[in-house]
Amino acid sequence: MFPEKLHRKLESRKTDNALRELGKSNDLVDFSSNDYLGFSKNETIFKASHALLNEQNMLQNGATGSRLLSGNHKLYPIVEKQLANFHNSESALIYNSGYDANIGFFASVPQRGDIILYDAYSHASIRDGMLMSHAKAYKFMHNDLSDLETLLIRFTEGSAHDKQHIYVVTESVFSMDGDSPDCIRLVNLCKKYAAYLVIDEAHGLGVFGKHGGGLIQHQGLEKAVFARIVTYGKALGCHGAAILGSDLLKQYLVNFSRSLIYTTALPPHSLATIHASYTALEQTQTRQKLKENIQFFKSEIIKNQLQKLFIESDSAIHCCIISGNDRVKHIAKHIQNSGFDVKPILSPTVSKGQERLRFCLHAYNTEAQISEVLKLLAPLVTS
Numbered sequence: 001m002f003p004e005k006l007h008r009k010l011e012s013r014k015t016d017n018a019l020r021e022l023g024k025s026n027d028l029v030d031f032s033s034n035d036y037l038g039f040s041k042n043e044t045i046f047k048a049s050h051a052l053l054n055e056q057n058m059l060q061n062g063a064t065g066s067r068l069l070s071g072n073h074k075l076y077p078i079v080e081k082q083l084a085n086f087h088n089s090e091s092a093l094i095y096n097s098g099y100d101a102n103i104g105f106f107a108s109v110p111q112r113g114d115i116i117l118y119d120a121y122s123h124a125s126i127r128d129g130m131l132m133s134h135a136k137a138y139k140f141m142h143n144d145l146s147d148l149e150t151l152l153i154r155f156t157e158g159s160a161h162d163k164q165h166i167y168v169v170t171e172s173v174f175s176m177d178g179d180s181p182d183c184i185r186l187v188n189l190c191k192k193y194a195a196y197l198v199i200d201e202a203h204g205l206g207v208f209g210k211h212g213g214g215l216i217q218h219q220g221l222e223k224a225v226f227a228r229i230v231t232y233g234k235a236l237g238c239h240g241a242a243i244l245g246s247d248l249l250k251q252y253l254v255n256f257s258r259s260l261i262y263t264t265a266l267p268p269h270s271l272a273t274i275h276a277s278y279t280a281l282e283q284t285q286t287r288q289k290l291k292e293n294i295q296f297f298k299s300e301i302i303k304n305q306l307q308k309l310f311i312e313s314d315s316a317i318h319c320c321i322i323s324g325n326d327r328v329k330h331i332a333k334h335i336q337n338s339g340f341d342v343k344p345i346l347s348p349t350v351s352k353g354q355e356r357l358r359f360c361l362h363a364y365n366t367e368a369q370i371s372e373v374l375k376l377l378a379p380l381v382t383s
């Protein structure tokens with residue numbers, strides 16, 4: 001027995017050639033994982049995290065409870081201090097994942113009567129958090145700061161404004177596009193209209209910044225941002241997330257953020273891995289290699305005359321628009337059969353007509369692999 005309504009929804013996904021399935025592991029050349037720096041398989045990080053656990057005498061498999069009860073083991077304050085220092089932030093609060101951090105923030109911080117202005121392409125975790133909030137949310141067009149300003153003007157006119165706070169949320173790198181907002185202009189707009197700026201740095205951490213601290217740190221804007229969300233399942237190659245902000249914000253979240261309060265804390269091993277991954281970020285070599293690969297990929301796009309199809313990006317994510325689920329799936333399959341793991345991004349994940357092939361670049365990709373994969377792509381999309 002299975003509910004008929006759910007059955008119909010699955011059937012409709014099949015009709016649209018958009019049925020999602022769990023991924024399979026493969027031995028193809030990796031142009032799809034979020035492991036931009038190769039940290040997930042880095043032996044030095046693996047060994048350093050175990051050494052830290054031994055040093056702290058923490059031979060313990062689980063956290064045993066919520067952070068508000070028995071789960072706040074001694075690695076939490078150690079790692080949160082490390083994060084605050086590294087990110088030039090007053091405080092850091094670790095969550096179990098980026099998804100938890102975003103729903104925990106948006107469900108608890110904006111209050112009834114407040115306004116959230118969000119980029120139209122915001123990640124599902126931001127949207128889900130906003131759905132749980134009593135504040136009203138309005139989207140601005142993707143990376144369109146003039147559109148954002150129109151909304152800011154609208155919501156700061158009149159006397160209602162005295163009682164309401166405005167939160168502006170966007171991402172430093174958009175996960176399905178790879179592009180970034182103009183952060184300096186964004187900060188200035190938020191200052192001008194007294195709005196609280198929130199930036200999701202999931203795909204900026206490890207990629208931008210002198211020590212890989214993210215796009216906001218790269219531009220020296222830390223103090224102008226109310227909250228930054230950094231996640232550890234991408235460039236840091238492990239798991240978990242943190243919200244960076246003031247001591248008061250941390251105290252507020254500890255009291256009111258339900259996805260922090262009502263869940264078992266991360267095991268010590270996760271915290272030790274975050275600690276070791278941040279230490280590894282300090283070494284420039286791997287980040288430099290990633291940067292070189294990003295530049296090389298961009299030059300190969302031009303060489304293959306594909307620039308009209310690719311979304312402009314300086315990040316590790318590069319997307320080639322190929323309209324239609326059938327077409328993008330077909331082309332992805334062809335490239336996969338030639339040994340490269342590239343993923344088609346289908347509607348409804350992106351809007352109809354904007355389906356795309358998404359290339360995630362890594363420090364460990366070789367120039368030969370990059371040249372080869374784009375050479376394979378070119379005749380398939382330009383003919």
Ligand SMILES: Cc1ncc(COP(=O)(O)O)c(C=O)c1O
Nearest residue numbers: 097098099123125175202231233
């Ligand atoms: C922009 C953005 N924010 C948040 C998340 C969620 O992070 P996590 O995978 O740690 O739950 C993701 C991951 O897909 C993301 O791309």
